[in-house]
Amino acid sequence: MHCWDIHTHREGHPYSLFQAGKAKIVEGVPVSMGIHPWELDSNWDTHFEKIKWEAAQNPCVLAIGEAGFDRLKGPEISLQKQAFYAQASWAASLGIPLILHCVKSHDLLLEYLKSAKNPPNIIWHGWNQKSERARQLLPFPVFYSFGNQLLHPNSNAAKWLIACPLERVFFETDDSGLEIDSIYQRASLLLQIPVASLAAQVIANWNAISNRKIS
Numbered sequence: 149m150h151c152w153d154i155h156t157h158r159e160g161h162p163y164s165l166f167q168a169g170k171a172k173i174v175e176g177v178p179v180s181m182g183i184h185p186w187e188l189d190s191n192w193d194t195h196f197e198k199i200k201w202e203a204a205q206n207p208c209v210l211a212i213g214e215a216g217f218d219r220l221k222g223p224e225i226s227l228q229k230q231a232f233y234a235q236a237s238w239a240a241s242l243g244i245p246l247i248l249h250c251v252k253s254h255d256l257l258l259e260y261l262k263s264a265k266n267p268p269n270i271i272w273h274g275w276n277q278k279s280e281r282a283r284q285l286l287p288f289p290v291f292y293s294f295g296n297q298l299l300h301p302n303s304n305a306a307k308w309l310i311a312c313p314l315e316r317v318f319f320e321t322d323d324s325g326l327e328i329d330s331i332y333q334r335a336s337l338l339l340q341i342p343v344a345s346l347a348a349q350v351i352a353n354w355n356a357i358s359n360r361k362i363s
């Protein structure tokens with residue numbers, strides 16, 4: 149059973165979802181494609197047209213993203229909202245998850261979730277927020293991906309992992325340079341669940357929320 153890394157910026161690792169963003173992708177490599185809020189400009193929809201086409205016809209595009217909101221960096225919020233809503237609706241129409249980047253914008257996500265008729269499954273990557281925030285999102289199709297913050301014993305990530313429904317859990321290395329095994333090992337200690345069971349759980353979790361399956 150392989151320990152899937154569902155969000156990494158490091159290319160060429162098996163069983164991982166490489167964050168290609170709007171870059172050109174290598175054939176046969178599982179990727180997420182989308183426009184990060186930091187990369188939005190007035191031309192974003194031209195890039196997005198290409199991403200839409202690629203994502204629709206290439207089964208290796210397993211997710212849309214990272215997309216989302218960032219109040220600390222990036223263009224004005226109206227543009228961020230426009231781009232996020234468009235990307236979310238494309239992910240929903242393909243039946244694949246959206247990998248979320250969300251900084252100081254919990255309210256914007258809630259606003260979207262409360263208004264959206266058909267939201268995609270959203271994986272909040274690098275989850276390290278307070279557990280109350282996580283609980284507020286449980287009525288919606290929101291999932292939590294845990295990364296290097298888990299290695300800090302008193303982190304919000306570690307606290308929420310322990311309380312989080314297991315079917316909402318994913319793991320990632322993001323840009324940490326860590327090996328994914330070390331994240332699974334840490335989660336295994338925190339949850340008192342063997343790594344192999346967690347690996348199986350993550351694969352089942354993915355396959356339950358996506359038309360494009362992993363194994």
Ligand SMILES: [Zn+2]
Pocket residue numbers: 155156157167214322323
């Ligand atoms: Zn990332």
